[in-house]
Amino acid sequence: MSRTPEGPAPRAGVTSGARPPGVTEREHQRSGLSELRDYRAAFSAAALPMAVVDDRGHVVRANDALGCLLGADPAALVHRPAAELVGLTSDSSTWRAYSEVLSGERQQLRCTLRLKHADGRPLWAEVTVVPMGEPAAGTGRALLSLADVSDRRELRERLRHLRIHDPVTRLPNRTLFFERLTGALETGPLQEGPAAREGRIGLCYLDIDGFKAVNDTLGHRIGDRLLAAVAGRLTDCAEAGAHRTGGHLVARMGGDEFAILIEDSAGTHQLTELARSVLTALQRPFDVSGTRLSVSASIGVVERASAGTSATALMQAADTTLYWAKADGRARWTLFDPERNAHRMTRQALSSTLRPAVERGEFTLEYQPLVGMADEVVRGVEALVRWNHPRFGQLAPSRFVPIAEEDGAIVELGRWVLRTACRQARRWQLEHPDERPLFISVNVAVRQVWDSDLVADVAEILAETGLDPRLLQLELTESAVMGSSGRPLRVLQALSDMGVRIAIDDFGTGYSNLAYLSRLPVSVLKLDGSFVRGFRYEDGAHPSPADETIVEAMVQLAHRLGLTVTAECVETSGQAERLRRIGCDTGQGWLYSRAVAPERIAELIGTRPQEG
Missing domain, CATH: 3.20.20.450 (EAL domain)
Structure with a gap:
């Protein structure tokens, strides 16, 4: 749920104002009442769901649009806590900001909440609460309004999805992979107290042996379809291996490189089993647009404690281990070896x-x-x-x-x-x-x-x-x-x-x-x-x-x-x-x-x- 409290905004409301010269007091009062009726009529007919709430947060008046949204007669909403009706109590910081608007300590609250329409469809609403008039603290009223921003929110989510997913394989891309990796490394010990255990993380980093030859001889269209087929088999392998621990993420890192992230690794044996299953799956021939293709993969396997490990260090180890797998003859997996890495660092x-x-x-x-x-x-x-x-x-x-x-x-x-x-x-x-x-x-x-x-x-x-x-x-x-x-x-x-x-x-x-x-x-x-x-x-x-x-x-x-x-x-x-x-x-x-x-x-x- 997203909430975005914001700063000052102009105050709204109806004020009597000073009597104009040449206008009798009676005429002035009659004009004010007419103006107030106009305001109330506009309030009731407005397409924007709105409610007037008192300093305790109870609904004083609700319009038809709000009643339609909540599936209730507007009159039935009177005296009910507005915060409960629209979900302002779900977060402590939002509730605090709302209370400050009611007490006159804050000039505006604006946040985005996920609600459910009376017809059952979910929606995202931008909720705004502003004081009405110039009340003394604790004695004023506030205007609450809701704007449906579902389309805007959906567009933003769609754009984000495109930004963090690969268009060819539909897998998470490098950006989302590193978001998940960073989040996994920041997670503390699993569980609490004496039962807590050290969190571990695992990574299978692979590229496709012989993919360049496919691209060069058959073209990028066939190459892209082969990558999509590879992605499907990798996803199947990851899902089969995740039934015990979960937290497997398959991502395309770029080109013909893929990664499988295991966020709660059960140990080296789990990673090596996954690597073996990937090799077996990818060694089966692919039928791509009527063309029978055979490829293999080289896989670098890294498994270690999350504590004290950075994303950069983990990826360097994975990249080094992938290089070893290819240097050792390809079509194989290789486990990270600290001693061999020390020799490489010395070199x-x-x-x-x-x-x-x-x-x-x-x-x-x-x-x-x-x-x-x-x-x-x-x-x-x-x-x-x-x-x-x-x-x-x-x-x-x-x-x-x-x-x-x-x-x-x-x-x-x-x-x-x-x-x-x-x-x-x-x-x-x-x-x-x-x-x-x-x-x-x-x-x-x-x-x-x-x-x-x-x-x-x-x-x-x-x-x-x-x-x-x-x-x-x-x-x-x-x-x-x-x-x-x-x-x-x-x-x-x-x-x-x-x-x-x-x-x-x-x-x-x-x-x-x-x-x-x-x-x-x-x-x-x-x-x-x-x-x-x-x-x-x-x-x-x-x-x-x-x-x-x-x-x-x-x-x-x-x-x-x-x-x-x-x-x-x-x-x-x-x-x-x-x-x-x-x-x-x-x-x-x-x-x-x-x-x-x-x-x-x-x-x-x-x-x-x-x-x-």
């Missing part, structure tokens, strides 16, 4: 601070020796980047390099790694002029080849540091170089022509198409550690003859093509001995050394690393 934190971290000098390089298998003397080192994060501590490349590759920060970071590594290699060379100089091996991401002028960067850094190009080795993954053509192949060829060595990292895990090796400017193959691990004798494990055969074949082929071979992840002397016998040129792994600071590498130059 976002790393992504947002990665570029500034290069400028702040938070990255350092460690170096792992590459040892000659024949004499076990250090021949070179691989530069491995570390991030000394102020919040998360030292991070290995696996934690941040994939992020850097995704957002393009790898170009700037890779340039810094290359310059720092070449500068360090040149410093070792100058500090140990009598020893054979170490070559430096640096990893290069695919985006560095595509998104930067890698050839120009390498040439500039070599000129700046004075490092011989033959002492620089660039490592690219097998999947990055196999099948290379166009720009990548031209880049690799230009670097090779410059004297830089190109190595294929993790060889044997990607395409393993050896035919490409004949046309790529590659100098080194680095065998993936998974092959080397099959060589173990230790811990009761038996070496894999197949791994040894594969490695031996790859080494022989590489040597025939003029390539050298480096074995990664060499951890035991048994592995080293077998690799040496097969013909591997260099080895890298914990048997020789972990990645260490540059000072430790300086101690190893010209020596054999101590095993362990």
Whole structure:
């Protein structure tokens, strides 16, 4: 029920006024009575329901229109409390304002009330109460009138319905969804006293897999009809699941996204059951205008206590969980996982601070020796980047390099790694002029080849540091170089022509198409550690003859093509001995050394690393 008390309004009534000059007292009185009769006649004949009430609120006089509205003879309404007749007692604030008008403390009351006409139809009436004349407090009368505003009210309700409902599916839209969500979150504990329990809220947030293809191929008309059919099945699922607890709202959030809000969740099991039923319902084919369509849905499921949860936080969790469902393969539901979300938040934190971290000098390089298998003397080192994060501590490349590759920060970071590594290699060379100089091996991401002028960067850094190009080795993954053509192949060829060595990292895990090796400017193959691990004798494990055969074949082929071979992840002397016998040129792994600071590498130059 809506009530709208308002402020001052002109006073109404009949006053005697002063006698005009030249008019006798009798004539003046006769004129006043005639005017009063005219007023009463107008009052009785008025189409607007009205009543005159005294200072106690009792009806003094009612017109025919009011009698018709209430289904009573106007004379029968006299002496009855007007407030009870029109519902002014239903709300304390309205009753108080009405009483103040009667007592002369307020100049007007205007409110909107829902009434019932004598013929049974409901109506909305705007009720106005104003004092009559200039009464002393507690001695005056007031005029009560009612205006039927049902049409206006209905129009407003219709406009509101259009504003909060989706025209395609007729479901509540995003606006109404958030109104209901906000209201549900503001609700306190359910029940009162010892029986009170914590209110919980649940949300299934979904979008339709494959909907864009339907729109693009069959047109928006079919797409809209499909959305309407989906809405019907979602509503059926929600109604079937709401028979126990109620409070389910199905809304179209926009596009092909829908939400099912459970305002009084019984727990995670209720949400997951609902999600399963939705998946099952949507996987049944749709018949849309004679066209048979099959779609599925990805659903993010969130369930938590209402207390302490905001609408924004709940929707962020739902959106994240929906993204997981789609990333995990679609046509499935995924439950919100705080631990997985924490990892995502950490990833976002790393992504947002990665570029500034290069400028702040938070990255350092460690170096792992590459040892000659024949004499076990250090021949070179691989530069491995570390991030000394102020919040998360030292991070290995696996934690941040994939992020850097995704957002393009790898170009700037890779340039810094290359310059720092070449500068360090040149410093070792100058500090140990009598020893054979170490070559430096640096990893290069695919985006560095595509998104930067890698050839120009390498040439500039070599000129700046004075490092011989033959002492620089660039490592690219097998999947990055196999099948290379166009720009990548031209880049690799230009670097090779410059004297830089190109190595294929993790060889044997990607395409393993050896035919490409004949046309790529590659100098080194680095065998993936998974092959080397099959060589173990230790811990009761038996070496894999197949791994040894594969490695031996790859080494022989590489040597025939003029390539050298480096074995990664060499951890035991048994592995080293077998690799040496097969013909591997260099080895890298914990048997020789972990990645260490540059000072430790300086101690190893010209020596054999101590095993362990």
